[in-house]
Amino acid sequence: MSSNKSASKKIILDGLWGNNPIFRQVLGICSTLAVTNLVINTAVMCAALTLTTALSCFTVSLLRAYTPRRIRMMVQTLIIASYVIMVDLYLKAYWPEMSANLGPYVGLIITNCIIMGRCEAFAVANPPVPSLVDGLFNGLGYSLILLAVSITRELLGMGTILGYPMPYFSTLWDKWIIMVMPPGAFFTLALIIWLCRSIQTTGREKTS
Amino acid sequence: MTGLTGEMTHALVVCFSAIFTGNMVLSYFLGLCPFIGVSREIKTAFGLGTAVVFVLTFTSGINWAAYHYILVPLELDFFRFILFIIIIAAFVQFVEMIIERFSPLLYVNLGIFLPLITVNCAILGVSLFMVIRDYSLIVTVAYGFGSGLGWMLAIVSMAGIRQRLNESRIPYGLQGPGITLIIAGLMALAFIGFSGVLQGR
Amino acid sequence: MIRQKKWYPILYMFLVTVFFSTILISFSRYTRDLVEANRKLAFEKAVLKALSIPLPVTASNMDWHNTYLEKIKEPQEDLQGVYIYKSDDMVIGYALPFEGQGFWAPIRGVIGIATDKRTITGIAMYEQNETPGLGAEITKPEFRAQFEGKQIALQGNPLEIKQVTEELDQHSVHAITGATQTSIRFEKILNDALEKWKTEFLHGDNRQ
Numbered sequence: 001m002s003s004n005k006s007a008s009k010k011i012i013l014d015g016l017w018g019n020n021p022i023f024r025q026v027l028g029i030c031s032t033l034a035v036t037n038l039v040i041n042t043a044v045m046c047a048a049l050t051l052t053t054a055l056s057c058f059t060v061s062l063l064r065a066y067t068p069r070r071i072r073m074m075v076q077t078l079i080i081a082s083y084v085i086m087v088d089l090y091l092k093a094y095w096p097e098m099s100a101n102l103g104p105y106v107g108l109i110i111t112n113c114i115i116m117g118r119c120e121a122f123a124v125a126n127p128p129v130p131s132l133v134d135g136l137f138n139g140l141g142y143s144l145i146l147l148a149v150s151i152t153r154e155l156l157g158m159g160t161i162l163g164y165p166m167p168y169f170s171t172l173w174d175k176w177i178i179m180v181m182p183p184g185a186f187f188t189l190a191l192i193i194w195l196c197r198s199i200q201t202t203g204r205e206k207t208s
Numbered sequence: 209m210t211g212l213t214g215e216m217t218h219a220l221v222v223c224f225s226a227i228f229t230g231n232m233v234l235s236y237f238l239g240l241c242p243f244i245g246v247s248r249e250i251k252t253a254f255g256l257g258t259a260v261v262f263v264l265t266f267t268s269g270i271n272w273a274a275y276h277y278i279l280v281p282l283e284l285d286f287f288r289f290i291l292f293i294i295i296i297a298a299f300v301q302f303v304e305m306i307i308e309r310f311s312p313l314l315y316v317n318l319g320i321f322l323p324l325i326t327v328n329c330a331i332l333g334v335s336l337f338m339v340i341r342d343y344s345l346i347v348t349v350a351y352g353f354g355s356g357l358g359w360m361l362a363i364v365s366m367a368g369i370r371q372r373l374n375e376s377r378i379p380y381g382l383q384g385p386g387i388t389l390i391i392a393g394l395m396a397l398a399f400i401g402f403s404g405v406l407q408g409r
Numbered sequence: 410m411i412r413q414k415k416w417y418p419i420l421y422m423f424l425v426t427v428f429f430s431t432i433l434i435s436f437s438r439y440t441r442d443l444v445e446a447n448r449k450l451a452f453e454k455a456v457l458k459a460l461s462i463p464l465p466v467t468a469s470n471m472d473w474h475n476t477y478l479e480k481i482k483e484p485q486e487d488l489q490g491v492y493i494y495k496s497d498d499m500v501i502g503y504a505l506p507f508e509g510q511g512f513w514a515p516i517r518g519v520i521g522i523a524t525d526k527r528t529i530t531g532i533a534m535y536e537q538n539e540t541p542g543l544g545a546e547i548t549k550p551e552f553r554a555q556f557e558g559k560q561i562a563l564q565g566n567p568l569e570i571k572q573v574t575e576e577l578d579q580h581s582v583h584a585i586t587g588a589t590q591t592s593i594r595f596e597k598i599l600n601d602a603l604e605k606w607k608t609e610f611l612h613g614d615n616r617q
Contacts, residue, residue, distance in 0.1 A: 026385040030240040030329045038541045068418040075425055081290045082429040086436060089286060093440035096447040103538055104336035107289050111329040113241055158542040177587045180542040181400065182235045186393030190386050197381035286437050341514065403590050
């Protein structure tokens with residue numbers, strides 16, 4: 001029981017920090033980085049991605065014993081695409097403004113390497129529940145970084161967070177227009193990756 | 209006749225803007241993974257870039273036809289995500305087989321990049337943008353071609369810059385993806401300068 | 410064993426596809442009407458806003474829809490797609506839809522025009538994907554309010570979007586700082602629509 005518990009703890013920590021999809025594996029930033037100029041858009045995209053990753057991993061794991069090896073990539077793509085389409089239809093029906101804001105990027109979750117990566121690296125060889133947890137926390141680890149990027153961009157570029165004006169930043173701060181433009185995303189992400197990797201290496205040196 | 213020339217002008221404008229003002233990687237962040245992963249050497253970057261141009265030009269046309277002649281009449285347009293991915297994967301596989309059989313030399317140079325392309329979001333991205341922007345067939349193919357060229361331009365220049373950086377001392381945490389992203393940011397900044405070129409189009 | 414058979418992968422793929430397709434198709438059937446209604450509602454809201462027809466902040470989507478049905482007449486053949494705002498058989502205004510390519514994606518909206526066919530009652534957008542915080546400010550009330558009461562110029566460009574430092578006249582509004590590209594394109598989109606309006610309705614009237 002205790003080994004079981006420590007195993008799931010390891011899955012969670014690896015997803016969030018140790019093997020974080022963004023700053024360790026540098027995977028799948030494409031579909032979300034584009035919408036990081038507003039926190040709300042990023043939050044919705046990240047929620048969609050986390051949900052899709054978790055459910056796809058769960059489903060892939062559920063079917064793993066029956067799926068012929070040769071066609072497993074095709075089956076995985078089909079599963080991922082189905083979940084993404086459901087998210088897309090849901091947003092179109094119940095939150096049309098958001099759907100319009102995100103444009104094609106919801107659909108591009110399909111080609112997000114994290115999902116396929118987690119399915120291949122974990123879900124094909126593990127039972128459904130750990131796979132679900134693995135997918136969920138990899139998604140959350142991914143969301144954590146991108147939310148940090150989007151908060152930085154919206155705050156410095158527009159002086160708001162989630163559309164609410166922030167003290168100092170919305171009044172005295174001279175807004176950095178570059179932050180809401182594409183280059184701002186590259187710079188912010190690079191600095192956050194730098195920060196996280198540096199913290200991680202100093203942490204490792206201490207423990208070793 | 210004017211309709212056709214108008215269409216051609218539109219196609220030309222879309223093609224140029226896809227290369228410069230609306231660059232796939234630098235302003236839409238599409239195809240970032242290979243952009244960061246496979247940009248260490250100019251030669252490989254060039255190979256991958258060529259493969260992307262080729263696949264993008266053809267799949268955008270095929271996907272256009274599939275969308276307008278199959279999905280729209282059947283009212284199944286939400287299936288486009290799956291259909292586009294399948295078409296792209298099938299096309300890449302097909303090209304790989306053809307190249308392998310008829311041109312071993314080209315296969316050695318280009319073949320290894322083809323499987324990488326299926327997961328390149330720029331390819332799917334172009335097809336999704338074409339649906340949202342309601343392009344005609346000619347414009348779509350021009351858009352696909354331009355996007356491919358723009359992507360290639362970006363990755364080849366990135367590889368050139370990174371080769372020069374080999375000798376530089378970069379802080380540990382910034383090595384690899386970190387510095388690549390910063391360079392990408394600077395390139396994106398430079399590309400914003402092009403946005404005045406097609407003013408009012 | 411069925412799994413050793415050659416046709417098993419095909420059968421498997423087929424079953425998985427059928428399963429997911431069924432779910433997706435039923436889900437899309439279920440949401441289709443809602444998606445369509447959302448699309449129409451966005452347009453109807455834009456028309457009402459452009460004509461400055463006041464509705465309380467608390468108005469529900471149904472209120473908007475009913476007001477639209479009550480007050481707006483669909484365009485007839487001789488009207489070139491212009492919607493008419495009528496009350497007790499009296500024409501109170503016209504709603505002129507416009508669309509064109511913005512900086513990132515198409516911008517679609519409506520211009521409201523008073524009965525003199527020259528005074529603008531307001532503008533509203535129902536579809537755009539400009540940079541949040543910059544180009545997307547064209548949808549903000551502060552920017553849109555500038556258009557209210559402006560006159561369509563008979564000579565030269567019907568409307569002008571000028572730099573913030575320049576003086577305004579009856580035919581011009583201020584651009585959004587930092588969003589040069591969107592402003593230039595938006596000016597062109599508006600003027601394309603208004604030029605057509607001028608040749609169809611204004612010049613015809615002058616000759617009479």
